[in-house]
Amino acid sequence: MSEILIEERKIVVPGEVLAIGLDYVPGENTYREEDKIFSKVLGLAAVSGRVIKITSLAGPYMPTVGDKIIGRITDIAFSGWRVDTNTAYSAMLNVKDATTRFIKKEEDLSKILAIDDYIIVDIINVTSQRLIDVSMRELGLKKIQGGRIIEINSQKVPRVIGKKASMITLIKEKTGCEITVGQNGLIWILGSPEGEAAAERAIKMIEEKSHLSGLTEQVEAFLRGGR
């Protein structure tokens, strides 16, 4: 007889028993041992049909092909630039992936992107050893200028964006800022200094309270009222 021991959105710790019996399926961040399913992280339980998964409340970003991230140039190599992705793994931006225009052999790469420049890129390849290639060719990908970059835990990114981008759109509208959210937890905010500061505080608030419901109303109230 199978038994589920947790309900949706319950906070669980690593090793906590989620279900007993073979009717349930261990999803993300869980594991099965004999007839029990356990959590593997500190997180919120989510039940979808027979699948039990845990949404981690913290944890490192896992570089994934197709993700848009914000990185920092740390080195200029012969064929491109080395990029800090804010994870344990640096990425390579090859010259051919940097722009759509042709870059001649003699060109000084540091004139295109210099060390400590921040860039918005797409991840185009990740090997099993976590060697990462990124590209800046597509529309919207570019070197960052102006504004400020802040960092949140990458697990909170979906909450900051919101369902159908509702949360991030709310913040953009109320603060008048352009906001680009990297899946690796780095976020670029561009607007007036006051607007940027308000957007930063709103995003940090979401990061802190991401496990709570009614967050949208709280953020709205914050953006309406105090700065």
Add this chain to the structure above:
Amino acid sequence: MITNTKTVKELVLQNKRLDMRTFTEYRQPIEIETNISWTAEGSAKVTIGKTVVMAGVKLSLEKPYNDTPDEGGIMINAELLPLSSSEYEPGPPGIKAVELARVTDRGIREAKAIDLKALCIEPGEKAWFVTVDIISINDAGNLFDVANLATLAALKAAKFPVVNQETGSIDYKQKTGRSLPLTKEPISVTVYKIKGKLLLDPTMEEEKSAEARLTVSIDKKGTISALQKGGEGTLTIAEVGTIIDLTHEKAEELRVVLERVVVS
């Protein structure tokens, strides 16, 4: 570590900071908690904003130095723990920790904040030696000021341990009610210069964007007991004058918090 250096500098020219504080505003909260460690003769934990520093006082009985036979001694050490920031690596103190220790040490020593003669028990033979260890717990900028405050609070809260009269050895488990001979509380305030503008209580980001800094150790009357200029850039004499006025004023804000520390 993300550093929005260009933006910090652009905003400073507009008289603004990333977190919208004024140039002379301390982050909140400013909190001092004393006697956080029961094994120390005196200890404190100080928080300004998100920067947290602990300081602990240990006392020992030693033979006085040859050139000062009627004085005890004081020494201040600092450790910047890897626990407190990804900027620090395990191992012996680097130059940043050494500078922090020596600047804090001078501020207190040169002000003669501790009456070293009052630490002497038997001239040439026995005197109290005070060692303060400053430990960073979370470095979010402005360690100089937080560390100095923690040191003063720990010294203020410290009590002499009981000395066994027969053996002459210290019973660290028992404290007397006697406090250290602390005659002054020289507060230090560090002012940073970014793009020619002067501001205090910087975040780590602002520290990295600054061209110079000046730490001023100053007492209630305005007597300066230590100065330390840091950074690759320069300071004009006029700037030094302005900074000293600013530190005299702001030291009082920190002094109010320090004075609230109740010593039983």
Add this chain to the structure above:
Amino acid sequence: MVYKQRLDGRKGDELRPMEAKTKVIPNAQGSASFKIGKTWAIAAVYGPREIYPKFLANPKRGILRCYYNMMPFSGSGERIRPGSNRRSQEIAMVMTKALEPVVDLSQYPNSVVDVFVELPQTDAGTRCAAISAAAMALADAGIPMKDLVSSVAVGMADDKIIADLTYKEEHIYEFNPESLNAVVSDIPLAMIHNTKELTLLQMDGEITKEDLLKALELGQKAIEKVYAVQVKALKENFIEESK
């Protein structure tokens, strides 16, 4: 020579009051504070991050690296000279071994997860407090773990099998007038919660096999109390605020 009543009045299986919190160091990926009686450990987790020196990198999985340090003012007597010493190196190593069995770093090849533990004050049971704090900090950092590890010291002071010895109990012959020639044994241990498998077991002193097994039984029960405190602290930050 009988240790009738514990010096601080506790029952044989009673632990000192415990206090635990997470998220105490904003800069770290995860952090925790664990206090048991007068022993206090603060742990911070940084990582997974790039590993230096590079030759330590493992291409199959990330490496767990622990550091243990007593602050200079945390000893029961004189000031402790700062810096690594043989004791702190050994404790760091057994700490790592106590946590490795539950931590899963297979998804983070060529990286390191650094755990730094510092103690501002101590009264025996330091490596146990360090492990309990470190386990919480790792979970707080979102590091995948199959379970939590909890740690406490058990032992014998004179003829009594007890849990969570204080410094005085470890040196009972100095502090209890009736225990002048007492035999003491101090057994720090750590266990995985679900399976009760031991991940740390050390002993100082003298003990018979029978007494040791009795002490370990007591340890198994004592550890549950530590676990409860760890879980509460981990979950506390996320309790729904009442509207």
